[in-house]
Amino acid sequence: MNSAAQGAKEIKKSEGEEDEGRSDGNQGGGHRLWFSAQLVSLRNGKGDEKEKNGAERREEVRDGDKEQMDTRNECMEQEQGMRWRKGAIRSVEEWDGAMLEEDEEEQEDRRKEKEVHSILSRMLVHSSASSSSSSFNCSSAESDEVFSEGEEAAARRRSSRRHRSWRTFLTMMQWSKRRQSSWVQLAGHQGNFQLSRGGVVLKRFSEVEDACLRALMSDALQHFVPRYHGFIQQDGSCFIRLEDLMSGHHKPVIMDCKMGVRTYLEEEISKARVNPTMRSDMYQKMVKVDPSAPSREEHHQGGVTKLSYMQWRDRSSSTAELGFRIEGIMLENGSVLRDFHQTQSSAQLMETLLSFTQRQLHVLRAYRSRLLALKEALRESQFFSTHEVIGSSLLFIHDCTQKASVWMIDFGKTAPTPEGVHLHHNVPWTEGNHEDGYLIGLASLTLLLGEAIKQASGKDLGSNSGGLACKEADS
Numbered sequence: 001m002n003s004a005a006q007g008a009k010e011i012k013k014s015e016g017e018e019d020e021g022r023s024d025g026n027q028g029g030g031h032r033l034w035f036s037a038q039l040v041s042l043r044n045g046k047g048d049e050k051e052k053n054g055a056e057r058r059e060e061v062r063d064g065d066k067e068q069m070d071t072r073n074e075c076m077e078q079e080q081g082m083r084w085r086k087g088a089i090r091s092v093e094e095w096d097g098a099m100l101e102e103d104e105e106e107q108e109d110r111r112k113e114k115e116v117h118s119i120l121s122r123m124l125v126h127s128s129a130s131s132s133s134s135s136f137n138c139s140s141a142e143s144d145e146v147f148s149e150g151e152e153a154a155a156r157r158r159s160s161r162r163h164r165s166w167r168t169f170l171t172m173m174q175w176s177k178r179r180q181s182s183w184v185q186l187a188g189h190q191g192n193f194q195l196s197r198g199g200v201v202l203k204r205f206s207e208v209e210d211a212c213l214r215a216l217m218s219d220a221l222q223h224f225v226p227r228y229h230g231f232i233q234q235d236g237s238c239f240i241r242l243e244d245l246m247s248g249h250h251k252p253v254i255m256d257c258k259m260g261v262r263t264y265l266e267e268e269i270s271k272a273r274v275n276p277t278m279r280s281d282m283y284q285k286m287v288k289v290d291p292s293a294p295s296r297e298e299h300h301q302g303g304v305t306k307l308s309y310m311q312w313r314d315r316s317s318s319t320a321e322l323g324f325r326i327e328g329i330m331l332e333n334g335s336v337l338r339d340f341h342q343t344q345s346s347a348q349l350m351e352t353l354l355s356f357t358q359r360q361l362h363v364l365r366a367y368r369s370r371l372l373a374l375k376e377a378l379r380e381s382q383f384f385s386t387h388e389v390i391g392s393s394l395l396f397i398h399d400c401t402q403k404a405s406v407w408m409i410d411f412g413k414t415a416p417t418p419e420g421v422h423l424h425h426n427v428p429w430t431e432g433n434h435e436d437g438y439l440i441g442l443a444s445l446t447l448l449l450g451e452a453i454k455q456a457s458g459k460d461l462g463s464n465s466g467g468l469a470c471k472e473a474d475s
């Protein structure tokens, strides 16, 4: 086969793989559809839902925006003044009663929670009152031996009820465990997120991010960004409401890659020049990773400027060189790895990608296809051509089913380019040119995934079987 034919075959294959990769995105779309329908229903006060197409959904976001305009200014004021309560993630129970909108799924969740508590209390009471019940005899055959004939019918009923209760209890505990353990904040400012329900996460309001998400909902990139559901005010704080990208995944395996050749804004350079504030927390983080990193003066002061810290982070990781870095990974068993500060070389990164995907070819291919599709969407995107994308991440998510997808998140430092500046996104940054190097990072990741696919093709152990030892009902 000549190389052109081979190329064509590769492209065809990629398209097929892309379908696979998108199937998750589409499922996300299905979820979005459902969620939007709930919002419409709440607004119209109607129970009957109609499926809505993409255009209608976008319109809905705009309607929601109109309704929320009154509180937006207040949120922006709060953003300036509010001191964020560190570690403010609250439990599901504490969040109860606090949501502005409670949809059917939320009501069902609440009902299940109450049932779990009531079954649990009943069982504990029963268990302490009766020694025989402590072993939870579930077999009716065993029960037959224990009960006399006269009591048999009632005993059977009791036993069967107990059996059902126990099974329901186990199912609910599994459900409860899944709900509580499935969400993780892998990177970023801890305490920035709150648990929510109905496939939504709440993130601390930022005017910059709010503006980006609004624009993105009708951009060519919309299928690569979590659905934006506007913002809410809660207990005096404002949150943006985002589609929970982990929702619907069973034991998700996730990776956060911060994109671009730099993670600081050009204005942060000017700020550091005019008013160089020493940060002792950043100095501590720096010496923990590399005691020789601070200069003699910084050691003496026990502090570094934020700019100096950020530049060191970019240089000592793969950011400056390859245009992205790994911020964190959560494995299938829930363990979280965040120590990638000095993961810098292509070899280290590829090894990490192979471990993260457990060398599963279908996962590696789905990720690569999704990145190729993202590249296309970025080419068409009006948003991308007019914004400097700094500190934004790609969130990779897969699980033991066939789902694997990549999403753009975190637009807190993404700003419109200054008048007259046109970005290429794939050329080196020099101060004043505002280039972010986003496409350099995307190309590096795509290349590394390609290499990983080659490596895994030789040594793949179980790509067709789903790879990970993960069953739907094993939790």
Ligand SMILES: Nc1ncnc2c1ncn2[C@@H]1O[C@H](COP(=O)(O)OP(=O)(O)OP(=O)(O)O)[C@@H](O)[C@H]1O
Binding pocket: 184, 185, 186, 187, 188, 189, 190, 192, 193, 201, 226, 242, 243, 244, 245, 246, 256, 391, 393, 395, 409, 410, 411, 412
């Ligand atoms: N829509 C989402 N669905 C599921 N998880 C999310 C979503 N958005 C963010 N996360 C999780 O939260 C983490 C941090 O997200 P994000 O980067 O937006 O936070 P941040 O505090 O703004 O970060 P930074 O401090 O780098 O600006 C991600 O790594 C991911 O684990």
Ligand SMILES: O=P(O)(O)O[C@@H]1[C@H](O)[C@H](O)[C@@H](OP(=O)(O)O)[C@H](OP(=O)(O)O)[C@H]1O
Binding pocket: 263, 285, 306, 310, 313, 391, 413
């Ligand atoms: O990842 P690390 O090494 O912990 O360092 C943090 C990271 O660079 C964040 O991007 C940055 O927040 P911004 O991007 O929002 O500036 C934060 O600054 P901060 O401490 O001033 O919030 C740093 O501490």
